Amino acid sequence: MKFEETELSGFGKYPKAKCKIAQPSGLFDISEILKKNSVIPRGLGRSYGDASLNVKGIVAETALMNRFISFDENKGIVKCEAGVTYKDLLDTFVIRGWFPAVTPGTKYVTMGGAIASDVHGKNHHKVGSISSFVSSFRLLTATGDIIECSRENNSGLFWATVGGMGLTGFILDCEIQLKKITSPYIFNKAIKLGNLDALFEKIEEYSDNYHYSVAWIDVVAKGSSYGRGILLLGNNAEINELPEKLKKRSQLKYIEKKIAVPFEIPFNTLNKLTVSLFNAGIYLTARNTEDFQHYDKYFYPLDFVLDWNHIYSKSGLIQYQLNVPLEKGKEAIDKVLKKVVSYGGGSFLAVIKKMGNQEGILSFPFEGYTLSMDFPVKKGTIEMCQQLDKIVMEYGGRTYLTKDSILDEKTFKHMYSGLWEKWMKIKMKYDPNNKFTSDLGRRIGLCLS
Amino acid sequence: MSLLILGANSLIAQAAASHFAEAGHEIIFAGRKQDEPEKYANDFAIRYKCRTRAEYIDALDYPSHKKFVEDILAKTPELEYILIVFGYLGTQDKAQTDFTEAHRIIDTNFTGVVSVCELFAAEFESLKKGNIAVISSVAGDRGRQSNYMYGSAKGGLTVYLSGLRNRLFKSGVNVLTIKPGFVNTPMTYGMPLPKPLVASPEKVGKDIYKAMIKRKSVIYTPFYWRWIMFVITSIPEFLFKKLKL
Numbered sequence: 235m236k237f238e239e240t241e242l243s244g245f246g247k248y249p250k251a252k253c254k255i256a257q258p259s260g261l262f263d264i265s266e267i268l269k270k271n272s273v274i275p276r277g278l279g280r281s282y283g284d285a286s287l288n289v290k291g292i293v294a295e296t297a298l299m300n301r302f303i304s305f306d307e308n309k310g311i312v313k314c315e316a317g318v319t320y321k322d323l324l325d326t327f328v329i330r331g332w333f334p335a336v337t338p339g340t341k342y343v344t345m346g347g348a349i350a351s352d353v354h355g356k357n358h359h360k361v362g363s364i365s366s367f368v369s370s371f372r373l374l375t376a377t378g379d380i381i382e383c384s385r386e387n388n389s390g391l392f393w394a395t396v397g398g399m400g401l402t403g404f405i406l407d408c409e410i411q412l413k414k415i416t417s418p419y420i421f422n423k424a425i426k427l428g429n430l431d432a433l434f435e436k437i438e439e440y441s442d443n444y445h446y447s448v449a450w451i452d453v454v455a456k457g458s459s460y461g462r463g464i465l466l467l468g469n470n471a472e473i474n475e476l477p478e479k480l481k482k483r484s485q486l487k488y489i490e491k492k493i494a495v496p497f498e499i500p501f502n503t504l505n506k507l508t509v510s511l512f513n514a515g516i517y518l519t520a521r522n523t524e525d526f527q528h529y530d531k532y533f534y535p536l537d538f539v540l541d542w543n544h545i546y547s548k549s550g551l552i553q554y555q556l557n558v559p560l561e562k563g564k565e566a567i568d569k570v571l572k573k574v575v576s577y578g579g580g581s582f583l584a585v586i587k588k589m590g591n592q593e594g595i596l597s598f599p600f601e602g603y604t605l606s607m608d609f610p611v612k613k614g615t616i617e618m619c620q621q622l623d624k625i626v627m628e629y630g631g632r633t634y635l636t637k638d639s640i641l642d643e644k645t646f647k648h649m650y651s652g653l654w655e656k657w658m659k660i661k662m663k664y665d666p667n668n669k670f671t672s673d674l675g676r677r678i679g680l681c682l683s
Numbered sequence: 684m685s686l687l688i689l690g691a692n693s694l695i696a697q698a699a700a701s702h703f704a705e706a707g708h709e710i711i712f713a714g715r716k717q718d719e720p721e722k723y724a725n726d727f728a729i730r731y732k733c734r735t736r737a738e739y740i741d742a743l744d745y746p747s748h749k750k751f752v753e754d755i756l757a758k759t760p761e762l763e764y765i766l767i768v769f770g771y772l773g774t775q776d777k778a779q780t781d782f783t784e785a786h787r788i789i790d791t792n793f794t795g796v797v798s799v800c801e802l803f804a805a806e807f808e809s810l811k812k813g814n815i816a817v818i819s820s821v822a823g824d825r826g827r828q829s830n831y832m833y834g835s836a837k838g839g840l841t842v843y844l845s846g847l848r849n850r851l852f853k854s855g856v857n858v859l860t861i862k863p864g865f866v867n868t869p870m871t872y873g874m875p876l877p878k879p880l881v882a883s884p885e886k887v888g889k890d891i892y893k894a895m896i897k898r899k900s901v902i903y904t905p906f907y908w909r910w911i912m913f914v915i916t917s918i919p920e921f922l923f924k925k926l927k928l
Contacts, residue, residue: 236873257872259692298869301722302729312729326730 235266242293245543246282248550248611248639251289251673259298264404265378267292272683274672275400277317277344281351282553283639284673285399290683291671294404296346302326303407310412311369316346316405323412328529329487332412333470335367341534346405351636352397352597356446356468356533359588363599364410365396366592371408376669380406394660397597399635401670401680402661416473417484420446420532423467424523430461430571433586434564437465437603441588445469446532448587452513453571453607454506454580461571463586464520471526480526490530494540498548509580546610552639554619555598555606557589558631563603566629570605570622577618581607595657596650598634606637616640623649635674646678654680685709685762687755689740689799690769691720694868695818698888699766699895704731711759713738713751715769742769742795743787752802764895765803767796767817770837772870778832785832792836797843804847807856815851816859816895817844821903824862824912827928848900857898863887864908 235256242253255276258264267273272291279286286293296317303313310332312323320341323334338353347353349371354363361367370384373395381403383392395402423444427433433449441447446468455462473484536542543551558566567586574581584607592599609615619640626633632649633641647654661680668681675681686703688696691714700710710727712720712735720737728735736758740751756762771791778785796817807813822830823837841860848858865871865881882905890904903909918926 236869238873257869259869301726303725305729322730 235263237292242279242287243550244279244281244283244286244639246551246553246608246611246637246639247543247546247548248552249284249287249673250550251284251287253287253289253293254291255293255295257295257298261374261380261406264294264374267294268374268376268378268404268669272669272671273404274670274675275316275346275350275404277347278319278342280338280340280343280347282551282637284677285351285636285638286347287673288671289673290676296344299406300344310414311409312412313407313409314345315407316349316371317344319344320348324529327412328415328418331415333415333418333529335361335411335413336364337533339534340537342537345408345410346400349396349405349408350398350400352592352594352599353636354589354592354599356448356466356587358599359441359447359590360445362590363592363594363597365594365597367411367413368396369409369411371395372406373403374406375403376665376667381664390660391664393593393595394657397592397594397635398657399596399672399674399680401672401675402664403670413470415470417471417476417480418488418529419471419476419480419484419526420468420529421471421475422523422525422527422532424520425465425467426462426517426520426522427465428459428462430463430564430568433461433463433465437586437588440465440467443467448585450516451571451584451586451605452517453574453584454510454513455517456575461568462517464517468527468532476526488528488530492538492540495542495544498544506578506580509582512582513580549611551608551610552615552619553606553608553637554622555604555634555637556622556626556631557598557600557602557604557634558626558629559600559602560588562629566625566631567603567605569625573621573625574607574618577614577621581609583608595653595660596635598632598636600632602631604634606634620645635678638674641678643677643679684764685711685759686764686766687711687713687738687759687762689713689742689765689767691723691737692716693768693818694884695863695866695887695891696766696768697723698884699891700727700888701731702889702892703764704733707733708764709734709736709759709761711736711738711755711762713740713755715739715741740799742791742799745795745798748798748802752799752806756806763812764814765816766891766895767799767815769795770818770820770870772830772833775828775830775832788832789836789839792833793839793843796840800843800847804851804856808851808854811854812856814857814859814895814898815847816861816891818861818863818891819844821862821864821908821912825916825923829928857900859891859894859899860901861891861894862901862903862908862912864903864905864911 238255243250274288276286276293276295299315300317301315305312337355348364352363352365373381444467449465451463589599591601668683671681691712712723714720724735724737773788819841820837822834823841844860865876887904894902
């Protein structure tokens with residue numbers, strides 16, 4: 235087995251660590267690696283922090299395990315290896331009338347990674363996260379056994395692995411239910427809202443009636459426009475509601491266009507001024523609209539710019555995503571936003587969304603409101619996030635491990651109390667010697683060595 | 684029409700095949716490991732909705748080649764394109780002290796290819812049609828101390844293909860020699876290569892597809908390797924032998 239040693243990071247480019255990487259081409263290779271090393275599987279490295287780093291072991295990338303195994307054209311059930319990406323699914327199945335039932339905000343995520351993070355999308359309040367559509371997967375565990383996990387068989391391991399951050403074993407392949415569509419377009423409705431109260435009111439009013447719902451929020455606006463934003467609602471468009479032009483386009487193969495940020499911008503382009511201008515610009519140029527948008531623009535606007543994280547210079551970014559219970563949710567988010575402002579921090583892009591419940595033991599979502607913000611890593615950023623953690627805990631909330639790079643063990647165990655203990659029992663049963671480890675796992679006490 | 688790939692697990696071959704598949708061709712994956720060709724055949728059938736098939740071939744099992752070729756031809760009357768990609772990089776140091784390694788390098792990269800190629804060539808020659816594309820290497824353009832075992836096998840292959848092209852020209856059969864530079868594949872994984880010169884298998888695969896369709900004779904991929912190798916082959920031997928390449 236060949237290894238490559240290099241400085242590695244997640245998508246946030248913070249933290250960075252020297253890791254030994256391998257690209258197994260299947261079961262045989264992974265078993266070889268596991269004999270002598272501890273392992274964390276890694277897909278495309280789209281988790282933001284150190285979830286896919288492993289300085290004390292091997293990072294095993296699934297790049298070569300990206301094959302479709304079977305597809306049921308009538309039921310929309312696809313079986314594939316763990317390294318198959320959302321892009322693969324979209325490129326292959328949209329034209330045949332099938333769409334990922336749950337998709338994160340980038341298509342550069344593997345199915346293995348999606349399951350390990352139990353990713354959610356704009357429709358979480360309606361259908362839950364990806365695990366709701368995973369009927370089964372095969373997991374290679376520390377003992378070398380291949381265990382078929384589903385709601386019926388080995389359900390404990392199933393629920394520990396969805397959202398389990400890759401620490402229960404190596405997902406080899408999985409079976410996923412796609413959603414039937416008649417067009418690649420989304421009916422999009424945007425509603426401009428002048429302040430936080432209005433924003434929350436409309437989220438409540440509209441979320442039930444729309445399959446997709448998320449609100450962009452201007453974190454920098456002050457005074458009477460504090461908390462202003464745009465509520466973005468959507469439904470999959472039926473082919474017969476589309477204008478003629480789009481009807482025709484729906485039948486054609488979609489060719490995406492892309493630009494790239496070719497290198498890390500050497501200085502931080504994101505400061506109070508640019509962030510304020512950017513956010514004000516979005517708000518002021520937005521209108522209340524209703525239109526049809528192609529799925530690529532609707533779900534993956536940032537994928538249009540390859541390597542957009544390069545705008546955050548070398549020091550990287552922290553994506554902070556919290557979830558707080560519905561009750562007093564607005565109050566909690568209000569406090570968080572004020573804290574961010576008091577630190578002089580603005581978020582380039584911030585979104586609020588209503589979430590539903592989720593069964594995965596360590597899955598991030600539960601019924602409540604989620605707020606996600608990203609901050610450039612600089613002096614004070616980490617301290618600010620730790621202050622935010624306190625507010626989140628006070629309101630019985632938690633933050634998202636897939637985006638995390640700052641939680642300590644105590645804070646994590648407080649946020650996920652009652653859950654981590656349950657998860658740990660399963661981890662100990664299937665991986666008593668900690669063969670599956672990551673820097674995240676060590677940091678928050680999910681793996682002991 | 685059909686494309687036969689010899690060396691099914693090559694990312695370069697798969698990338699080239701994806702373009703053939705999108706153009707509606709049947710893809711036949713042949714490889715050494717029993718389950719791998721099947722895996723790729725399955726994947727392509729789902730991804731591109733094309734006809735696919737899996738076959739088994741061991742480049743070093745010469746006696747089996749005749750039957751393999753006969754079977755393929757019997758099953759595939761529409762066979763038009765053959766892409767031969769199997770190869771073995773080996774370890775230069777090991778090959779210098781252990782002849783088994785040297786032997787394997789030469790056999791996989793040269794003898795094995797010649798064995799299969801001749802059989803298909805004879806058939807295509809009589810049918811007066813067909814395209815044979817083979818991956819050689821820029822390493823075959825000039826021997827260097829760091830990998831002359833692999834380089835010489837590929838160099839021999841390049842010369843062989845040049846002769847074969849000459850022979851088959853009058854029968855309307857095209858022979859394409861492909862000379863890739865550094866490509867990001869499992870073969871080069873973990874090697875300290877100059878990053879800007881490392882191409883993706885997708886880029887190289889697309890170049891190969893285009894060259895096969897256009898019935899080219901020799902391509903370097905990416906194209907700039909033609910110039911790099913021009914410089915390297917232009918250095919006079921009295922200087923070249925002193926270099927640490």
